Amino acid sequence: MIKVNFFGVLRLDYKVSSMDVECSKNVTELLERISSQKSIPIDRLISCSFYINGKPATIRSRVFDGDEVMVMSPVAGG
Amino acid sequence: MFNIEPAAAAELLRSKTAFIAGLGGLGGYVAEELARSGVGKIIAYDGDVFQESNLNRQLLSNKLLLGKSKFEALKERVERISDTKVEGGQVFISEDNIDELACGCDIIIDCCDNVKSRFALQSYAEKKGLFLVHGAACGYLGQVSVISPGSGTLKKIYPKSEGTVGHTPAPAPAIVGSIEASEALRVLLGLPSPILDKLLLIDLSSLTFVTLSL
Numbered sequence: 338m339i340k341v342n343f344f345g346v347l348r349l350d351y352k353v354s355s356m357d358v359e360c361s362k363n364v365t366e367l368l369e370r371i372s373s374q375k376s377i378p379i380d381r382l383i384s385c386s387f388y389i390n391g392k393p394a395t396i397r398s399r400v401f402d403g404d405e406v407m408v409m410s411p412v413a414g415g
Numbered sequence: 416m417f418n419i420e421p422a423a424a425a426e427l428l429r430s431k432t433a434f435i436a437g438l439g440g441l442g443g444y445v446a447e448e449l450a451r452s453g454v455g456k457i458i459a460y461d462g463d464v465f466q467e468s469n470l471n472r473q474l475l476s477n478k479l480l481l482g483k484s485k486f487e488a489l490k491e492r493v494e495r496i497s498d499t500k501v502e503g504g505q506v507f508i509s510e511d512n513i514d515e516l517a518c519g520c521d522i523i524i525d526c527c528d529n530v531k532s533r534f535a536l537q538s539y540a541e542k543k544g545l546f547l548v549h550g551a552a553c554g555y556l557g558q559v560s561v562i563s564p565g566s567g568t569l570k571k572i573y574p575k576s577e578g579t580v581g582h583t584p585a586p587a588p589a590i591v592g593s594i595e596a597s598e599a600l601r602v603l604l605g606l607p608s609p610i611l612d613k614l615l616l617i618d619l620s621s622l623t624f625v626t627l628s629l
Contacts, residue, residue: 344556344625345556345616346553346579349581354623386571386572407625411572411573412553412557412558413528413529413551413553413579414440414579414580414581415437415439415441415526415527415529415550415551
């Protein structure tokens with residue numbers, strides 16, 4: 338199980354802060370499952386930044402059972 | 416202050432100049448706190464005047480100042496607080512004017528409301544070997560980073576050169592601005608920052624604070 342934490346505008350728009358997802362491949366597959374389960378458009382997810390266990394990652398990065406993945410969309414207001 | 420003998424810290428801060436880009440939700444708090452901390456000079460720019468929508472969160476605003484320059488409001492306010500000198504003006508920061516406007520400062524503090532201006536600040540900071548204190552807020556969310564010159568950290572924060580802006584109540588800009596001010600003071604005193612080239616993420620709705628390595 339992958340623990341997914343959301344930060345940034347996804348929290349505001351979709352009222353989602355965290356979820357557990359079954360995934361054994363990579364971030365791409367993880368995003369597809371999140372999109373399906375939470376009805377978040379996949380392009381919104383792909384436009385985010387990703388961190389696996391606190392380290393930068395890409396959509397091609399592998400994920401393993403027990404990983405914590407952060408899906409982050411930055412804010413820009415001042 | 417940060418375990419530095421107070422008189423020594425005060426003398427050092429008096430010799431420093433801080434450049435603040437933007438005097439809205441973030442910049443008002445940053446400027447206020449640097450002035451109260453005795454920074455020698457603030458150079459600040461914002462091309463805006465106050466609007467009614469600013470009243471919910473912008474420290475420098477009040478009903479009597481609607482339509483007035485944010486920079487002029489800062490100048491008057493700091494004159495009543497401390498001996499901190501204030502220079503700058505009612506100008507929007509861009510890559511075309513930053514070299515001239517930020518000349519002579521010891522640190523760059525990002526209180527902008529758009530990503531493009533932020534990248535202009537990073538380019539200038541890199542060119543001059545200066546640290547950039549980045550901050551942003553939206554809703555109950557915020558983020559802060561201290562960016563070392565040449566690290567390119569801002570591109571990791573905004574990989575698609577875009578970020579969200581929107582309705583923002585009072586608390587997030589106040590907290591983000593205060594952390595920016597605190598980190599700016601730390602940098603001016605020559606101390607290491609715990610968020611150097613990292614990103615502190617803040618969610619006030621759940622009181623969650625997360626530091627990401629970038």
